[in-house]
Amino acid sequence: MKPERLADESPDIASAHYRWWAASGGLFLALVSLYFMYGGLALGLGSPFRPGTGAFPFFTGMILLAFSLTIIFRDLRGDGLAEDPDWISFFAIGAALSVFALAAGRLGLVPAAFLTTVIASLPDRSLPLPGKAILGSVVAAGCWVLFIKLLGLPFDAFEWRW
Amino acid sequence: MDIFSNFGNGLLTVLQPENLLYCFIGVFLGTFIGVLPGVGSMAAIAMILPLTFYLEPTTALVMIAGVYYGAEYGGSIASILMNIPGTPSSSITCIDGYPMARQGRAGVALFTTAVASFGGGMIGMVVMAVMSPVLAKLALSFGPTEYFAVILLGLVAASAVSNGGALKGIAMVVAGLMLGTVGIDLTTGDLRFTLGVPELRDGVNLVIVAMGLFGVGELIASIRANKDGRGQQKIDYAQFYPTRAEWKASIGPIWRGGGIGSFFGALPGTGQTVASAVAYAIEKKVSRNAANFGKGAVEGVVVPEAANNSATQTAFIPTLTLGVPGSASMALVIGALMIHGITPGPRILTEHADLFWGLVASFLVGNVMLLVLNIPLIGIWVRLLQIPYKYMYPTIIVLICMGVYSLNNNVFDIWLTLAFGIFGYLMRLYRFEPAPLLIGFVLGPMMEEHMRRAMLLSRGDPMVFLERPISGTLIGITCFLLVYGLFKSFRQHRHGRVRPLPTTE
Numbered sequence: 220m221k222p223e224r225l226a227d228e229s230p231d232i233a234s235a236h237y238r239w240w241a242a243s244g245g246l247f248l249a250l251v252s253l254y255f256m257y258g259g260l261a262l263g264l265g266s267p268f269r270p271g272t273g274a275f276p277f278f279t280g281m282i283l284l285a286f287s288l289t290i291i292f293r294d295l296r297g298d299g300l301a302e303d304p305d306w307i308s309f310f311a312i313g314a315a316l317s318v319f320a321l322a323a324g325r326l327g328l329v330p331a332a333f334l335t336t337v338i339a340s341l342p343d344r345s346l347p348l349p350g351k352a353i354l355g356s357v358v359a360a361g362c363w364v365l366f367i368k369l370l371g372l373p374f375d376a377f378e379w380r381w
Numbered sequence: 382m383d384i385f386s387n388f389g390n391g392l393l394t395v396l397q398p399e400n401l402l403y404c405f406i407g408v409f410l411g412t413f414i415g416v417l418p419g420v421g422s423m424a425a426i427a428m429i430l431p432l433t434f435y436l437e438p439t440t441a442l443v444m445i446a447g448v449y450y451g452a453e454y455g456g457s458i459a460s461i462l463m464n465i466p467g468t469p470s471s472s473i474t475c476i477d478g479y480p481m482a483r484q485g486r487a488g489v490a491l492f493t494t495a496v497a498s499f500g501g502g503m504i505g506m507v508v509m510a511v512m513s514p515v516l517a518k519l520a521l522s523f524g525p526t527e528y529f530a531v532i533l534l535g536l537v538a539a540s541a542v543s544n545g546g547a548l549k550g551i552a553m554v555v556a557g558l559m560l561g562t563v564g565i566d567l568t569t570g571d572l573r574f575t576l577g578v579p580e581l582r583d584g585v586n587l588v589i590v591a592m593g594l595f596g597v598g599e600l601i602a603s604i605r606a607n608k609d610g611r612g613q614q615k616i617d618y619a620q621f622y623p624t625r626a627e628w629k630a631s632i633g634p635i636w637r638g639g640g641i642g643s644f645f646g647a648l649p650g651t652g653q654t655v656a657s658a659v660a661y662a663i664e665k666k667v668s669r670n671a672a673n674f675g676k677g678a679v680e681g682v683v684v685p686e687a688a689n690n691s692a693t694q695t696a697f698i699p700t701l702t703l704g705v706p707g708s709a710s711m712a713l714v715i716g717a718l719m720i721h722g723i724t725p726g727p728r729i730l731t732e733h734a735d736l737f738w739g740l741v742a743s744f745l746v747g748n749v750m751l752l753v754l755n756i757p758l759i760g761i762w763v764r765l766l767q768i769p770y771k772y773m774y775p776t777i778i779v780l781i782c783m784g785v786y787s788l789n790n791n792v793f794d795i796w797l798t799l800a801f802g803i804f805g806y807l808m809r810l811y812r813f814e815p816a817p818l819l820i821g822f823v824l825g826p827m828m829e830e831h832m833r834r835a836m837l838l839s840r841g842d843p844m845v846f847l848e849r850p851i852s853g854t855l856i857g858i859t860c861f862l863l864v865y866g867l868f869k870s871f872r873q874h875r876h877g878r879v880r881p882l883p884t885t886e
Binding site: 222241243244245246252255258262266267268269270271272273275276280282283286287289290293294304305308309312313315316317319320321323324328330332335336337339340341342345346354355360362363366372373374375 | 558568573796802806
């Protein structure tokens with residue numbers, strides 16, 4: 220991990236672009252809270268005596284809105300971001316999960332585990348492609364033994380359904 | 382005495398072959414995952430959770446507890462050998478553990494850690510056996526008003542003192558409360574926030590939230606952290622057993638660490654990390670060997686390990702007797718029990734006595750297993766640390782996928798896990814901790830139900846929360862924590878101090 224970024228050491232922290240990027244976490248929460256408040260109103264707040272279905276989401280949404288506005292205000296002044304994102308790993312892991320979701324029901328468990336392993340290991344360049352394939356095969360075989368043979372879960376090892 | 386006969390019954394429960402087996406599996410897997418840096422006890426429990434659905438409730442709880450304290454113990458191995466805390470609570474162990482390893486005394490450090498963890502665990506177990514019935518008796522007089530106040534206190538305590546700052550911690554708790562409302566409203570039967578997705582009618586599955594936030598989210602963050610080479614230590618087995626002087630120096634710290642740990646473990650929101658840090662600081666003040674702290678003092682390894690292991694056991698006190706978890710890991714324990722149809726609360730001691738005392742007794746059995754197994758197994762853990770992370774993390778991703786997929790045999794759950802993983806990782810970047818969100822998510826539905834009941838009983842008068850003595854006091858403490866946490870958070874901000882992003886418990 221890169222050394223911690225200290226607020227007063229970073230030169231680019233003053234740029235408006237960085238600040239809005241840093242505050243976007245709070246912005247997201249503010250949008251979520253507005254959605255829950257709107258949904259809560261639509262569901263009905265009820266009365267104090269008998270709070271309705273929408274009361275709890277509405278009031279928690281209101282609290283979150285207050286907190287996220289404070290957070291946006293504070294993050295705009297500088298120290299919102301904790302670390303530089305590792306986009307390569309982020310997308311590799313995202314792709315690995317997506318491929319598992321797409322392949323598990325269509326190709327079966329063993330190919331899904333193989334593909335997921337290979338794709339997840341893509342960001343690491345120190346492992347050559349044949350090595351990634353061997354790792355994938357070992358993990359796929361291990362999954363087959365553990366989940367289908369030992370635990371007896373109702374999965375198909377191989378199938379072909381599109 | 383009552384406690385002894387109860388404990389004896391518990392021991393009989395645990396000593397059944399099935400429970401023993403799963404206790405062993407739990408402790409072993411927990412240590413295994415705890416040793417891996419970047420993957421904490423949270424991820425370990427989340428990954429084991431789907432497996433426990435097939436087990437008896439007692440067996441499941443014994444296994445989850447084993448994973449929990451096994452991971453805490455495993456975390457200290459990585460701290461000592463590589464100066465990378467395997468779990469956040471073992472970061473204090475690095476201070477003296479790593480210097481010991483560099484002096485060629487890694488064996489001694491690992492051995493005393495095992496003994497200290499055992500000692501601390503036993504102290505925590507005794508405190509739990511004695512205190513739980515007392516607390517449960519008190520809690521029997523609680524009505525919805527008091528429960529609402531206790532939950533509120535637990536939520537604020539868990540977030541206001543969190544490492545990411547009170548403001549963001551509380552925001553995450555509230556977001557968790559909101560997430561908990563997704564699905565059918567149990568009181569009215571209305572659908573809430575399901576976005577028209579039929580899979581969301583029963584709400585979001587706890588395993589998916591935990592796997593996404595902690596499994597996927599932490600894993601993405603750990604890939605870069607583990608890319609750099611690792612320091613490797615050779616263990617000299619000739620220097621494995623502590624000297625007589627080191628034994629003698631360890632006894633006092635085990636008691637003090639265990640005592641301090643038991644106290645902080647039972648408080649909501651503090652947990653093992655705070656326990657080990659406070660115990661270390663106090664020991665440094667009282668120890669005659671204070672000058673050597675930080676340079677490889679045995680006491681400096683013993684105290685935090687005794688403290689975090691006893692805190693691990695006492696964390697179960699409020700979780701089981703009040704149903705209010707002090708940490709995200711304990712929230713998962715509550716979730717696991719509710720899946721088995723058991724609501725934690727004061728009645729658990731009478732209605733599920735075998736479960737409660739079985740768990741208490743399993744602390745003894747599991748800690749003995751840790752002690753007996755890990756001394757010969759240390760060689761294996763060291764070799765495990767030498768396996769490059771590039772082989773480990775793809776395997777963990779597949780295990781996460783398999784765990785989630787096995788819940789309902791439904792691909793939608795994988796997509797949802799992915800969504801929570803992305804959310805968890807991005808929020809980490811913005812210094813939002815995922816742990817408070819999980820606590821809020823578990824407690825949200827309970828909190829709403831108690832709030833509705835309390836309002837019904839008071840005929841719509843919200844003052845009832847302040848007027849009743851116990852709930853009034855609890856809300857007073859909550860307000861104090863809230864103000865203190867926010868004040869601290871703002872002051873920290875003004876000083877422009879940016880603290881390293883912690884991984885969660």
